[in-house]
Each structure stands twice: as C-alpha cells, then as structure tokens.
Amino acid sequence: MDAVGEQTARSWPRGLTLIPEYISPATEADLVNYFAEEAKSHWTALSSRRVILYGLHFVQSDTSHRRYTRVTPEPIQRLAERLVADGYQDQLANHILVNEYKVGQGIMPHEDGPAFVPNAAIISLLSATVLDFYRKDSADRSTPTTSIRLPPRSLCIIADEAYTSYLHGIAERIAGAGEDRGYRLSLTFRHAILPLPAAATEPAKEKRILNLLQRRR
Numbered sequence: 001m002d003a004v005g006e007q008t009a010r011s012w013p014r015g016l017t018l019i020p021e022y023i024s025p026a027t028e029a030d031l032v033n034y035f036a037e038e039a040k041s042h043w044t045a046l047s048s049r050r051v052i053l054y055g056l057h058f059v060q061s062d063t064s065h066r067r068y069t070r071v072t073p074e075p076i077q078r079l080a081e082r083l084v085a086d087g088y089q090d091q092l093a094n095h096i097l098v099n100e101y102k103v104g105q106g107i108m109p110h111e112d113g114p115a116f117v118p119n120a121a122i123i124s125l126l127s128a129t130v131l132d133f134y135r136k137d138s139a140d141r142s143t144p145t146t147s148i149r150l151p152p153r154s155l156c157i158i159a160d161e162a163y164t165s166y167l168h169g170i171a172e173r174i175a176g177a178g179e180d181r182g183y184r185l186s187l188t189f190r191h192a193i194l195p196l197p198a199a200a201t202e203p204a205k206e207k208r209i210l211n212l213l214q215r216r217r
C-alpha cells in the first residue's frame with residue numbers, strides 16, 4: 001500500500017476522509033493511458049462531461065427496467081479490490097463511474113442516494129479539484145458547508161453522515177482562490193444494493209435513481 005496517511009478535520013462532515021497519494025504516479029499514468037487508448041471507445045458524452053460506467057447499469061423502459069453488467073476491466077477491478085483489502089470499503093464495488101472533466105467543467109450538487117451502500121470512494125487523476133458539501137436539509141446551494149481539495153492520486157471516502165446528510169458537487173469554474181484546475185479524471189467506486197431498497201424504488205424517486213445508476217448528467 002502506498003498511501004501516506006489519512007486526513008480528516010473536525011469541521012468536516014463525519015465520514016469524510018482524504019488519503020493523499022493513495023495511488024502511485026506510475027499507476028496514475030497507466031490508468032490515464034488506459035482511458036485514452038484501450039478504453040477510448042467506452043466513453044459516453046453527457047451535456048457537461050464524459051463518463052464511463054463499469055459494472056451494473058440499468059436501462060429503463062416505460063414499464064420496467066432491465067439490468068446489465070459491463071465487465072470491469074482488470075486495472076479498475078484491481079483498484080476496487082484494493083479498496084476492500086485496505087479497509088476503505090466493506091463491499092466490493094459493483095458500480096464504477098469514471099468522470100472526465102475538461103477545465104471549467106464540474107458536477108452539480110447531488111446525493112448518491114439509497115441505491116448504494118453509503119460509501120463512495122473517489123480516486124482523482126491528473127489534476128486537483130475542490131469538492132463542495134452542502135447540507136441536504138438546507139436550501140442554500142450557494143455556500144458550501146465544507147469544501148475540500150482533492151489532489152491528484154488521492155482517495156476521498158464519503159461515508160456515514162457525509163454520504164447520508166450532505167450533497168456533494170464540483171462547481172463549474174476555471175479556478176478559484178488558490179486553485180489550479182486542469183484536465184481531470186476521477187473514478188468513483190460504489191456498491192449498488194440489489195434488489196434496490198424500497199427507498200430507491202418509490203415511484204417519485206425511481207426514475208431519478210435509475211438515471212443515476214444509468215448515467216449522471
């Protein structure tokens with residue numbers, strides 16, 4: 001294991017942990033190369049960024065949804081297994097989302113929701129970004145309660161209260177104070193609960209959750 005230590009802060013939501021240098025520069029370079037070459041046909045373009053989804057995904061028709069699995073390639077599966085071996089996740093990820101952000105792109109504040117075990121592990125590649133947290137019970141989406149910098153090669157764990165009581169997102173901006181944004185890839189490892197729990201299949205929530213499992217906009 002090449003992690004250099006965990007960071008957390010009293011002011012952070014409970015369950016939020018940052019592990020700098022979780023992967024080595026060589027592993028980072030291999031992954032970047034993998035997504036640019038071998039996996040280049042796996043990308044799906046969304047309106048504001050590109051994504052690749054490995055593992056479970058759902059395709060919805062008018063009356064039902066069908067479940068598919070896209071085989072997780074070896075280098076990504078190895079990382080998923082390492083997250084369990086290192087004690088950061090209890091269940092092996094069965095849903096892995098790769099996000100590509102060009103400079104200025106982000107992801108709107110969202111919750112990962114009850115379809116997943118409440119533990120999201122995010123590995124950042126190539127460039128740092130700032131991940132903002134907003135309390136779910138607050139209407140204020142303009143001022144994050146907590147903002148943390150995710151350096152390249154770091155691992156960020158969003159679990160417990162940080163997962164259940166907060167939204168997280170990345171503002172669309174070129175750079176903020178003391179922030180240098182470049183091209184960034186991230187991998188988010190989650191374990192989808194099957195069958196989907198009742199909270200994830202309430203009619204009002206179902207479409208949103210299935211969209212979330214399918215692709216994030």
Ligand SMILES: O=C(O)CCC(=O)C(=O)O
Nearest residue numbers: 097099107122168186188
């Ligand atoms: O790219 C990131 O660091 C955030 C990804 C994310 O929020 C997600 O995949 O749900």
